[in-house]
Amino acid sequence: MTDSLTAFAAEKLDQLESRSLRRALVPTDRIDGLWVERGGRRLLSFSCNDYLNLSHHPAVKAAAMAAVERYGAGAGASRLVTGDHPVFGELEARLAALKGKQAACVFGSGYLANAGIIPTVMGPGDLILADELAHACIWSGAQLSGATVLAFRHNDMADLAQKLAARRGAAARCLIATDGVFSMDGDLAPLDAISDLARAHDAWLLVDDAHGLGVLGQGGAGAGSVYPGAHID
Structure with a gap:
């Protein structure tokens, strides 16, 4: 049976x-x-995200082997349990400097970052507006938050403006979420225009820059640096 x-x-x-x-x-x-x-x-291969071939760079491989020799092959538990390893602190400080921000927080993957960040700042009674082509991890984090989640048409500022005008007033907080570079099509989100709409409606802007960091902008600072006037929360 x-x-x-x-x-x-x-x-x-x-x-x-x-x-x-x-x-x-x-x-x-x-x-x-x-x-x-x-x-x-x-x-x-045209399907790998290792755009700069850093995974096979001799210096990167040598540093990874040296780190394993010194620190072992895993932390054993979360940083809150086992203590904050100095290597993580150093990495986060360098990432924050690259992005021109006060601080950074490293997650195990980009997927985990969105699944962790979005529910932390959004919840029931809030509104999340996400580009319809945003990565699945943005949608996962949005659904986990318990907020009302709506899609706006891909890079369509008129549609985003209409949805903000219609729905923002009823929500306690509002988040607009988008990829910086859309990996399937290679186009960029108009972060300056999205930022203007977010500021006009007291909404926060979250940008997943998985495919822009290290590739676009001065020093590889990412998609945000292509739009220096954009306010990315």
Whole structure:
């Protein structure tokens, strides 16, 4: 007798298969940031976010090996439990300097950053407006917050302005969330125009700059530095 969970899983997989949406992991050896080996073939990769090939830079690899030798292969628990490691403090200070900000906070991944930050500042009774093409982690964090969540059309300032005018007054706090660089299309959010709307409606602006940091702006400061007049909270 098949249990209900197994039956459910099989049905869901069949539905994905019927729509050509079922995905499977393919063993792939990353030779460096550009080239991979798959099924005995050497292929040029256009799907990796390692834009600057830093993951294979000799200095980066040497520093990572030296850190493992000195500190081991993990903290063992959160910083609040085991203590704040000086390496994290140094990294955050350098990141804050790069962004021209007072402080920084490092998360385990960009996904965890949005899933952690958004529910910290937003909650029930608040309003979150997110670009319809914003990364899934923004939507995850927004849903976790318990706030009202609305999409505005991609980079459409008229649609964002209309939604702010219609819904901002009923919300205690308002957050506008967008990617800085949209990874699938490569376009930039008009952060200056979004910032102007946010300031006009007493809303906060959150920018996920995963694909801009280190790549755009003076010294790799990111998408925000392309729009120096924008106020990014």
